[in-house]
Amino acid sequence: MPTQAEPVSPVVLYVCADRSPAGPGAAAQCARTEGQAFAEERGLTIAEVVTDTYGEPDPARRTGWRRVRQLVRTGRVAEVLVRWPCAIAPESAHELRHRETAWLQDHGVRLRYTWAPLSARSDEVCRPLRESSGGR
Secondary structure, X not given: OOOOOOOOOOEEEEEEOOOOOOOOOHHHHHHHHHHHHHHHHOOOOEEEEEEEOOOOOOHHHOHHHHHHHHHHHOOOOOEEEXXXXXXXXXXXXXXXXXXXXXXXXXXXXXXXXXXXXXXXHHHOOOOOHHHHOOOO
């Protein structure tokens, strides 16, 4: 937990889980709840929750991800929380995910995964998965 002397930079929670834009379903709600719990446990302040409908493989073509990039560019967030790598881009488009994680790193922003099996790794600055998992 941060102390009073340590200012906490806000984070953005990115949720890309539902396949229908009709409203938040169970997958999006689960990702949101999990992300909020992750932030609370670590003393992080969520500045904004940004959502997208799952399906478009290129994050740069999604309104929500473009908003995440805007928050990063303006310096309003220091970290991006996301449930798992496929929320950024599916495995079939892993090169797009690597492009985005590299872009975040280039802007000094940490990417942290909130899903329990990955959250232990998310306490490090995220490296593209091919570097941290031997190319998988």
